[in-house]
Amino acid sequence: MLPHGCPRPAPGGAVPEPKDLRSRHGVLKLDLSIHDFQEKDGSVRYCYLLPDGTQSPTLRLHPGDLLILHLTDDLTDLDTTVGGARAIYGPATAHAPAMTHGMATMHGPAMEMSMQKAASDPCTRGAMTAVSTNLHFHGLTVPPVCHEDDVLKTSIEPGDPPFEYRFRIPANEPPGLYWYHPHIHGFSEVQVLGGASGALIIEGIERADPTLAGLPERVLVIRDQDLLNPDAPPSKSEPVVPKLFIDRDGDSANNGTGFGRPAKDLSINFVPVPYPDYPPARLTMKPRERELWRVLNASAITYLNLAVLYRGAPQPLGVVAIDGIPIRYGGSPAPAKVRVNHIGLPPGARAEFVVEGPPLGVPGLLVTRTVNTGPGGENDPNRALASIIAASDAPEPQSRLPAHPKPLPPPTLPWLGDVKPVRVRRLYFSEKLQNPNDPTSAVAFYITVDGQTPKPFDPNSPVPNIVVKQGEVEDWIIENRSPELHAFHIHQLHFELVDWSGVPVHEPFLRDTVNVPYYNGRTLEYPSVRLRMDFRDPNTVGTFVYHCHLLDHEDGGMMGIIRVVPADAPPEAHNAEPAGTGADASTGTGAQRSSSDHIAATIPH
Ligand SMILES: [Cu+2]
Incomplete structure (x- = not known):
């Protein structure tokens, strides 16, 4: 029997340990469902439940193991204003999603057919509403494709059959602590704040020490x-x-x-x-x-x-x-x-x-x-x-931890910090009042590639903000032009923090999330971090996102799209959004294509 209402311990209690689910014979298979529950004060709890009612289990796998996770969306529309607009979106209204990827330039019968197809397929649906959900496996170098680690198009709805996540942990995945959480643009904050998250451990950390x-x-x-x-x-x-x-x-x-x-x-x-x-x-x-x-x-x-x-x-x-x-x-x-x-x-x-x-x-x-x-x-x-x-x-x-660890194999690539970057890109965080004359108006959140026009994340845009070639290493300088701290995060890969506001930092280790200090309005230059970005792993090929990990900022638009093309891709695959145009989906390069090409072009590799 599933518990009612995502029950939580009382303050002051003993710290319980999450239940461990361990892979056996190289496989971890589990059924997980996501539920929500509204408190009397209007706040909403979210929980991941196993069939026995256990919440947020820790998933434990070894490199090379297969994860098979069946996720059921049991969210109900709680009709609350917490977390912004919450649209009713059940199977009966599936033809009117609030936001849908990749269809901004289609019209007429082609659009209707595509929308029906998309509405029935969680892999291409892209709908983002209060009752949509999906999973991101934060930190893992797993390909950004459907049933693995795609968050741009994958959208599971109530009434869908259990959705299968199925992938192998890469044999070279470093041992340590990762985690899973929903990543539906516009609704990430409310779900994570409500408690939808859990730990994922790649075993073997004792092999490193x-x-x-x-x-x-x-x-x-x-x-x-x-x-x-x-x-x-x-x-x-x-x-x-x-x-x-x-x-x-x-x-x-x-x-x-x-x-x-x-x-x-x-x-x-x-x-x-x-x-x-x-x-x-x-x-x-x-x-x-x-x-x-x-x-x-x-x-x-x-x-x-x-x-x-x-x-x-x-x-x-x-x-x-x-x-x-x-x-x-x-x-x-x-x-x-x-x-x-x-x-x-x-x-x-x-x-x-x-x-x-x-x-x-x-x-x-x-x-x-x-x-x-x-x-x-x-x-x-x-x-x-x-x-x-x-x-x-x-x-x-x-x-x-095991008592007799076998040492890790030696690295197959040079240490990231010793690799000379092939190019340097600049990005910046910024915020803008929607109405500059009204200090109480809403704030728009941006992360912008220097030279492009600041605009909120557009899930319909067919053109990535950044195109990178697999196998290369780049330096990204990320400025903060806003008066608040932000946390830069990128999916699928890790980076090394090289310097902090122009001052070299000795940090010979990797991160996937890093603070970018706020601008105090007084210094001549904006504060920044310089990150050595590692695109050498073939699993990074595909289309995915980078964003601020404060989820209200991410939901508010502080997110961009990167495409990593295969090392042998033809040059035309390298087109990113041009500088200074601020091209949107209706005027960008995607508009010249036929609608089917258009969809194909926006589905991650
Ligand atoms: Cu932020």
């Missing part, structure tokens, strides 16, 4: 959610902060103090830690026992800056992997472990680190420290997440 062998491991998924007590005054133990400012989404704006009402509450493995008193969840460890913590920031819009405090003193965290990849991997000159005493995680990012439990009688606390999101950002104050309690009879975590 033999000192991890035999360690107990713990998966911690930190999510954000609407405030449980939005009207409460801040705790009396906090310094008094300036007046509360509310941004256009109704969230608390950054007040720059590190205190005050947050934009969202946080939860840890679904145990909420609500404002204003942040009663920590409870995590017990054997005294001084070392554990590998695999921490995922599955928040929709909240930045984390994690620290572990014993009697208030920050403890060393031995970081072994970032964003699913061991820091010593692929020929990187990094040590196996880097000791830090705090670690920043933008939404979408992961960190895997070794923590030593507190001695008996010493109180421990996992906290997130404030993140300065800029004058235009949301409030991410200091707050507790979980108390860490040392107990001799503490239960061991449910999973333990």
Whole structure:
């Protein structure tokens, strides 16, 4: 029997571990369904359920394993204004989707036929409504095609038969923490904020660092959610902060103090830690026992800056992997472990680190420290997440790393940081008031290739913003021209952060999500990051997206399309949107093609 209403633990409870589903004989097969439920206060919960009612299982696979996941869309239209316009879209109204990909230039019978065909096929439907869903496997280098990791056209609707995701984990997928979540443009924030997310682990991290062998491991998924007590005054133990400012989404704006009402509450493995008193969840460890913590920031819009405090003193965290990849991997000159005493995680990012439990009688606390999101950002104050309690009879975590790891094979390609980029591209984040004369009007969010005209992500555009050749390495300089912090993310691949606002950074490891600092309006140049982008893996061939991982920004248009063409593709395959035209789908190069070519041209390879 499935539970009703996506039940969640009470604040202050023990941190439960998500259920582990492990591949057997090279295959992990599961049935997953997505549900929604509206709270009395109007906020909406979303949950991924196994047939036995378990929520958000951790999927554990080895490189080379086959994943077969049947996803059923059990979403109902809750008719709420939370998260923007929510259109009714069941099978009965399938001929009137709110937004449909790739059809902007078709007319007459061809369009009707295509729409009927598209409406019946989740692979080409492209519909994006409140009850549509799909899956993105964040961080995996799996091809961006239907039934694998396409999010541009794949759209599953209520009433569809279970939709099959079926792909093999690449044999060279680095071991570490990845995750799955819905990626329906316009509705990503509401689904992820409601709790639709789960961890995915590629086994073998101990092979990158033999000192991890035999360690107990713990998966911690930190999510954000609407405030449980939005009207409460801040705790009396906090310094008094300036007046509360509310941004256009109704969230608390950054007040720059590190205190005050947050934009969202946080939860840890679904145990909420609500404002204003942040009663920590409870995590017990054997005294001084070392554990590998695999921490995922599955928040929709909240930045984390994690620290572990014993009697208030920050403890060393031995970081072994970032964003699913061991820091010593692929020929990187990094040590196996880097000791830090705090670690920043933008939404979408992961960190895997070794923590030593507190001695008996010493109180421990996992906290997130404030993140300065800029004058235009949301409030991410200091707050507790979980108390860490040392107990001799503490239960061991449910999973333990293998005791006798076989070393990883040597890298087959040169270390990314040693490869000379074939070209440099510039992109920038920007925001614009819809009505420049009205400061309360909506904000448009853009990520723009320098030289092109800023415009919101257009799922109908047949022309990618960027075309890249597989096998090449490029440097991308990403500026932030807006007064708030953004988090750049790209599907299908990882990159190395090379410099930060023009200053070289020594970070010999890979990421798939990175902060881009906000513009304070005073410096001569915009802040930026320079990223070495790795298009060498043949699995990156296809059409996919890059975007800000603050999902309200992504839903609001801060996303672009990249096409990676095969290394031997003819030159005409290399056409990206030309600079300065701002061409849209009705006037762009796609309009000259026949409608069937047009569709083919917009389906990812
Ligand atoms: Cu953003």
